[in-house]
Amino acid sequence: MIKLDHVFKNFGPQKNAVNDLSLEVADGETLVLLGTSGCGKTTTLRMINRLLEPDSGHIYVNGKEIRQLAPETLRRNIGYVLQNTGLFPHYTVSENIAIVPSLLQWDKATIQQRVITLMDKLHLPPVEYADAWPQQLSGGQQQRVGLARALAANPPVLLMDEPFGALDPLTRISVRREFKALDELSNRTIILVTHDVEEAFELGSRICLMNEGTIQQLGTPLELLRRPANEFVAAFLAPQRLLLELKTLKIKDLWPWLPHQHGPGHTTALSADQNCWEAMEAVISQPVLVQYAQEQKILDGSGLMQAIAAWKN
C-alpha cells in the first residue's frame, strides 16, 4: 500500500533528517513510527503526503509514485491528523468534518449523512455539537473532531502525527481506547508517529523504531521485545520493558507454557486474546478459566508468572 524506497531528506548541510529510509506498509496495517524528537519520524510522515519533498528516493502510495499526482489530489485521498488538531476556528464542528468531502465536491446530502455518521461513531452527538465551534470543545473532543475530519472522505490511508500528544494522560488513555475500538479504522492503512513507547506498543501492528534518520528496527511489538536488533533498541525499551512485555504478550502466546489445571466451578472470565497485564489484574483475586483452541485451562498468579518466565527463556 505504501512503500518508501531509499528516501533521503536533509534540511541543512550537516546531517540528514531522513537517511536512506526504506519500508513497506501493508494494506490495513497500523505502522507506528517511534523515536525521540528529531529522529526523522515526522519528516518521514510529511513526505508521504508531500508536505515535504524528499531529496532523493521514491515513495509509492497504492503502487503509484506520489510525484505523478498533483499534491492536492494525493492529499485529498490521505487522511491527516495533527497533534494540535488544526481545526478551523471559523468553521463549526460539522463544517470542519465536511472540509475534504467538500473539496472533493460530494453532494450536500451525502456530506451531511457522512458527518452525522462520523459524529455518532465518535461520541459527539450531532444535536449538541454539529453547530458548536471548536473552541467550545474539550481537548479530547477536539481530537475526535480532528479524527472525524481525517476520516470523512473515507481515505484508504491515514497519517497521524502525535494524535494524542496534546492530551492530558487520562484523556489520552480514554481517547486511545476509543480509537482502538473504532470500526472506521479497522480496514485502513495507518501510519502513526509517536514518541510514546507504550502508545506505540498498544496501537501498532508493527513498530518502526527510528534514530537519527535511520531505521533501528522494524517489526512487530513482540519481535522488538524478544530480539532487539541492536544496543539502541534494547536501551530504548529497557526502562519500560516489563510493562511492555506484559501488555504485549497475550495469553495465547503463553499457552504452551501454561500449566494444565482443572477444577470445577470456574467461569470463563478471560479471552486468550487478552494480554498478560489484564490477566494479572484478573487473577489477583481468584483463579480464572481461559479457553483457547478447544482447550480450557485454569489460570492463577503463580502459573502465569511461571509461564512468562518460561516464555522469556
Add this chain to the structure above:
Amino acid sequence: METKETLFDFLQQQSGKLLEQTLTHTGLTFISVLLAVAIGVPAGIFISRRKKISGLVLGFAGVMQTIPSIALLGFMIPLLGIGPKPAIVALFLYALLPIIRNTYTGIQGVDATVTEAATGMGMSRRQLLYKVQLPLAMPVILAGVRTATVINVGVATLAAYIAAGGLGEFIFGGIALNNTNMMLAGAIPAALLAILFDWLLSLLQHINIRKTRKMVYLLPLIFLVLSSFYLLPDTYRGKMLAGFTPEFMGRKDGYLGLRSVYGLHMRTLVISDMIMYKAAYEKKLDVISGSSTDGRVKAFDLVVLEDDKHIFPPYYAAPILRNTTLIKYPALAPALNRLAGRINDSIMTELNYQVDYLKQNPETVARDFLRSQHLLQPAGSGKGGTIRIGSKIFGDGYILASIYKMLIEGYTDYAAVTKTGLGGTKIVFDALTNDQIDLYPEYTGTGLLVLLKTPQHVTDSIIGDKQKVYEYVSQAFKKEFDIVWLTPIGFNNTYALMMRKTDAEKWHINNISALTDFVNKRQ
C-alpha cells in the same frame, strides 16, 4: 453694534457648501482607501508568501508614511498637477502602510497548525487563501482599513491646498480669515466624519467572524458608493477655471467682492498660494488670486488685471508691536523705522523674485538689499534683550523678518531671533497678542478687514484712501489691542487677479471688468 455671527448661523448660510465639501471629503477618503485596499491587500498577501521582500515592501510603505503630508502633496504636483489626482495618490500612499502591514501581519498570525492542516487535507493555495487565511486574517485587515480611513479623513483636509476640495477649504479659509466659525465648520465635520467612520468600521470588525464573510463582499461596494460622492459636485466642465486661496475665497475684498461688485461668477477651486502661480503657468488654472508684489508674477509670465472698481483695499505693510514692547525696548522703533518708505512695489517684487523663484536665501537677499541702501551695520552686543520677530508664510514675511533682524542688531544692542512661517494671519496675530513674538509686519488692509472686522459702512467710506486706512487701523489697534503700527515700509502688496500674459493679450483682457464680460459671454 452688530450681533456676532454664531457657528450655527454660519452653518445655515453655508449648508450647501458644507454638504458639498463633506461629500467631496468622504469621496476623497474612500477613493484613496479603496485603491489602497485594491493594491495593499494583494501586496500584503504577496509578501506573506515571499518573506524575503516583505522588509523591502513594508519599508517602502513605511517611508511613505513618514513623509509629512503637506510635503507629499507637494511632491505630487510636478508629477500630476493639481486637483483630485495628486490628492488621491498622496492619500492612497498614506493608506497603503496600515493596509499592507495588517494584511501581512494578519496572514502571518494565522495558526501554523491550521494552515498545515488545510494544506495537508488537499487545499490548493487559492483555497487556502480564500477559505482559511483571509477569513482568519480579516479582523486584522479590517483594523488596518480602519486606521487608514481615519488617517485619510485627517490628511484629506490638506487636499484643499492643491485644489482638490474637501473640508480643508473651510478650515484653511477660517485660519486665514481669523474666522473661527468657518474654521469650526470645517474642523467639526471632519472630526465627526473620522469618528463616524471609525465607529462604523469597528462595528464591522467586531461582527461575528461568520457574518464578515458576507460583509467582505459588501464592503468594497459600500466604499465604491462613498467614493462616488467625489464625482457629484463636479458639474462645471470646459469653462474658465479660477484658483483662489482659502483666504481670498472668504473675504469681502476677495471673491465675495468680485461677485457682488463686478458680478464675476466663475468655477473656482481652492488652492494653496504656494502652487497657485505655477498651476496658472501650466494652464491648470486660468485665473488666480495673487499678491501684486509676488516675485512669481514675474517668473511665470503672468499679468495683473487692473482693479478698475477698487474693491481691493490698500495693503501697505508696516511692523506692528505691542505697546508694552515699545516701552520696554525704547531703541526699537527708531531702528525699525529706518526701513520706512524704502521699499516700493517694484523693489518688493524683485526681492520676492529672488527668493521665490531664484531660490536665494531670504537672509542673503535682505543683506544685499540693506547693503545697497547703505543700512547694513555690523551686529551690536545683543546684551540688551532679545526681540522675537514673527512673519507669515509668504516671501514678503521672510525677507522683512530678516531685514528687521539685521536692523535691530545693527542699530541697537538687542539680539533678534526670527520665527518665520507662522502660517496665516490668525496664527501670527495670536502669537503677537499672546507674547509669543514681539513684532511682525502686517498689512493695513488685513488689519482693517480681518483683524478688526470693521463695520461695512466704515470700510466703504475709507477704503479708497490709503492714508485714511492707515490712520483708522493705527487708532483702532491702539484702542482695541494696545498694539502700535509703525510707519509703513512703502509697498502696497494688495490682492490682485492675474492670468497668463498670452491669454490676456489674446482676449484683450486688461482689467477685472473685461474679465467679467469675457466670462459671462463664454457661459
